[in-house]
Amino acid sequence: MMGEPAKYVSSTNACRQCTPLGACLAFKGVRGAVPYLHGSQGCATYMRRYIISHFREPIDIASSALGEKQAVFGGGPNLKEGLVNVIGKYSPEVIGIATTCLTETIGDDVASILIEFDREWGAAKKGEHPQLVRVSTPSYQGSHVEGFHATVRALADQLALSSEGVNEKSVNLFPGIVSTADLRALREIVEGFGLTATILPDYSDTLDGPALDRYMPISPGGTGIEEIKLMGGAVASVEFASLLPRKLSAGELLKERFWQRLDTLGLPLGLRATDAFFSALSSISGESIPERYKSQRGRLLDAFVDGHKYLSGKRAVIYGDEELALGLTSFIAEVGIQPVVVATGSSNSDFEDAVKGVTEGLVLEEVKVVDGVDFSEIEALAAEAKPDLLIGNSKGYRISRELGVPLIRVGFPIHDRFGGQRTLHLGYEGALSLFDNLVNAVITKKQEDSPIGYAYI
Ligand code: SF4
DSSP states (O other), X not given: OOOOOOOOOOOSSBSSOOHHHHHHHHHTTBTTEEEEEESOHHHHHHHHHHHHHHHOSOOOOEEOOOOHHHHHHOSHHHXXXXXXXXXXXXXXXXXXXXXXXXXXXXXXXXXHHHHHHHHHHHHTTOOOOOEEEEEOOOTTSSOHHHHHHHHHHHHHHHHOOOOOSOEEEEEEEEOOSOOHHXXXXXXXXXXXXXXXXXXXSOOTTTSXXXXXXXXXXSOSOSBOHHHHHTGGGEEEEEEEOTTSOGGGOHHHHHHHHHOOEEEEEOOOOSHHHXXXXXXXXXXXXXXXXXXXXXXXXXXXXXXXXXXXXXXXXXXXXXXXXXXXXXXXXXXXXXXXXXXXXXXXXXXXTTHHHHHHHHHTTTOSSOOEEEESOBHHHHHHHHHHHOOSEEEEXXXXXXXXXXXXXXXXXXXXXOOSSSSGGGOOOSHHHHHHHHHHHHHHHHHHHHHHHOSSOOSOO
């Protein structure tokens, strides 16, 4: 007798976004770049909508707008025609071409199509065309996190081809998906050690720039292609990607290509992880930690002492991008909160061990660690774990409402609050601001639930 057919399992409210969305975000951190999706129109529309409502900036994403015919016969002609249109409309320095589910499934060979485009452009004697960078981002493989890192690696791979212009004071920094405030803070920290940072990508201005008095088709800011070309000459690379497969690591590529020093770290979130980042910078630069950061560290420790009575023994559910979820877990464990569930929508076989590593000796209860889950699974685990706090992006709001538990909004996306794109998470100051938020969320909840109405807590 045949066994029962496997139950159909669908994803309900995915805890991740699609792969080329990560590519668009990364391309937005390159100066003069236009992200261009090779696929059907709806993909670009969804991603624009999603990114705009987090960053609250206008974002153009071009599309080769394939229809039924191209789905059968291939999208090469559309891709080339779209490139001509984008060049005419935006005069970009770079066009970042990411594939989508459709073009990966029909098997369009983007590299060959771009060689043809180059030949045809040359034959028409149109002069130089913008730099074209391509990345393969089928959304049935990975998530926006993989799409983001694959794009950063593709930029390094296709542009950083020599170690010319060796600069002992220059450091490459691959931060992953962090906020615009984090990007600005990271640059300041690196410069505090007398180093210059090539941050890839850097969307701190393109996605969070000052108000402009005239429309600009491409927002100013971002990492220039000349800077990316010089990355091979840097003294070291620092990459916040402790969970990233090496084949997606830009730092690993530069290390192999140029024998460059590589420091692979977790996100500098909380005391220990920020100490590790500062120690790496100190070792690279040969300089000691600047006084202002020693003071910031001291203030953070002081806050830990003052706030401990509010947070000690509280229980938290953490979810989101794997590197961020890991960093948050490390942080809350060191301030005395018990992480009860740590979840990520990405599939990553190293996630559980990494969480165990950062919580070792700091937790009283075993932490439930899950990867590759959606929000319905996170909700079921959270209901069972009876947390005092939820920590993650705004997609967990429904769970927080359902369970009556405060949600501390961090990461991407934040669609239901103002300023989520410029929340500082990293460094000692980021940890301090996050710590204040955690303590105040606990105090607010206590006040709201109290029949007395304490005004002095
Ligand atoms: S999942 Fe695939 S089809 Fe859907 S928006 Fe993303 S790339 Fe397009």
